[in-house]
Ligand SMILES: Nc1ncnc2c1ncn2[C@@H]1O[C@H](COP(=O)(O)OP(=O)(O)O)[C@@H](O)[C@H]1O
């Protein structure tokens with residue numbers, strides 16, 4: 001019987017976040033035609049440790065692609081209508097697998113895992129005593145740390161992949177023997193998924209894009225090559241590393257399943273993809289995404305801006321192998337939606353993440369409570385692995401509503417901290433901020449952000465900016481719909497849906513008083529974790 005399905009032109013996006021995978025199929029206007037989402041298991045084997053099973057991530061990707069295609073066919077479209085796909089991912093999470101079998105040799109270590117805390121001190125000392133080679137000279141002492149920052153755009157932190165790979169090789173015998181036998185392949189999540197989708201041990205492509213690579217501490221930020229100085233510094237062999245590529249080009253074709261033969265043509269870390277999805281492609285444009293963590297990215301154009309205020313300099317995107325890289329400043333907040341998940345799953349204060357909004361709205365303020373959600377130390381702009389989570393200001397007056405409200409306020413204070421750092425580095429005060437991500441579904445979350453940050457918060461109707469960004473990168477690589485991210489005017493039809501604005505309802509005096517309280521609270525939680533904790 002002849003198929004009655006229609007043939008169209010769509011672009012797919014596989015968005016593999018920290019807690020879930022989704023595959024979305026977009027049309028030329030960024031309407032979501034079909035999608036499927038699956039949460040995958042989180043493993044917390046010890047305090048501060050956070051692992052994923054890379055095989056389970058892969059299973060969730062396969063199932064999301066297949067199910068979204070089933071959905072597409074139910075709506076009357078052929079699956080061949082999906083012309084190209086992009087992949088976007090939780091960044092820094094470190095996967096180790098076997099070249100011979102294509103299977104993981106260990107659990108993956110997730111970006112917010114802090115088991116490498118002591119390695120931070122060890123490598124900082126190494127940079128100071130042995131020094132770091134930069135511009136033909138060995139820099140020692142504090143200059144050694146500065147040289148590392150200039151090379152990578154990053155501080156030495158538990159956050160980035162090099163320390164996680166080092167730890168895996170030093171502590172997990174299976175990883176060590178694969179490494180010694182030259183059988184080990186390392187990759188961040190986009191690299192792992194691309195490898196497996198393109199055939200795994202049977203011809204799979206081992207590749208990473210420069211946005212993800214810029215989060216490893218191994219990439220030279222300006223040459224966009226793996227840097228031998230950095231590999232030697234962390235004691236790692238180049239043979240484990242993926243080939244480097246831009247964020248928008250054909251890397252490989254899918255080897256099996258519903259979309260067999262479809263090109264994979266966009267790769268980008270989820271935060272950079274959200275920047276592209278918000279069409280913040282030019283210098284001075286910014287967005288903040290609130291998912292598991294929160295990440296404020298400010299596009300600095302073709303210039304690397306070196307932060308003096310605790311932000312990261314990182315690659316925003318590279319449009320094709322010959323495209324000039326575009327950079328950004330990033331304020332990374334380690335804990336955002338994950339604090340709400342903690343209220344739900346560990347404290348049983350709410351039944352769903354959305355309920356936190358109603359619980360917090362029951363009280364007009366926190367009753368003097370501050371909750372520093374430093375579950376994995378403090379990220380930007382503090383970079384302090386010795387800080388721990390802390391609730392301070394409790395009394396017999398305190399109720400779960402005050403804790404819920406303090407959790408939302410923590411999110412707003414952390415945002416203010418990175419926005420102030422951004423202003424110091426760029427000279428730009430953000431009067432308005434574009435936001436997206438799962439946590440922005442909460443109206444109370446949004447209003448607290450506006451009230452404590454003192455700036456207008458603009459929430460687009462279409463909040464799947466991360467998935468959309470990777471779709472734009474993939475579509476642009478093959479000029480689907482005439483898209484070309486180098487020419488933003490070619491994207492004018494994309495995502496023209498409206499937005500909701502949340503304006504501050506507080507006085508400056510109130511905001512500054514609360515901010516002073518937050519700063520005192522942060523000082524109290526710093527240095528709490530001892531090195532042998
Ligand atoms: N209505 C809501 N209000 C507040 N937080 C929410 C709401 N809905 C989801 N979240 C939070 O958003 C996060 C999920 O966002 P998402 O962008 O899917 O994250 P990720 O990509 O990191 O997996 C969860 O941590 C959850 O707690």
Ligand SMILES: O=P(O)(O)OC[C@H](O)CO
Nearest residue numbers: 017018090091291292293
């Ligand atoms: O899972 P998300 O969306 O919070 O993103 C995680 C980041 O990529 C970590 O750097």
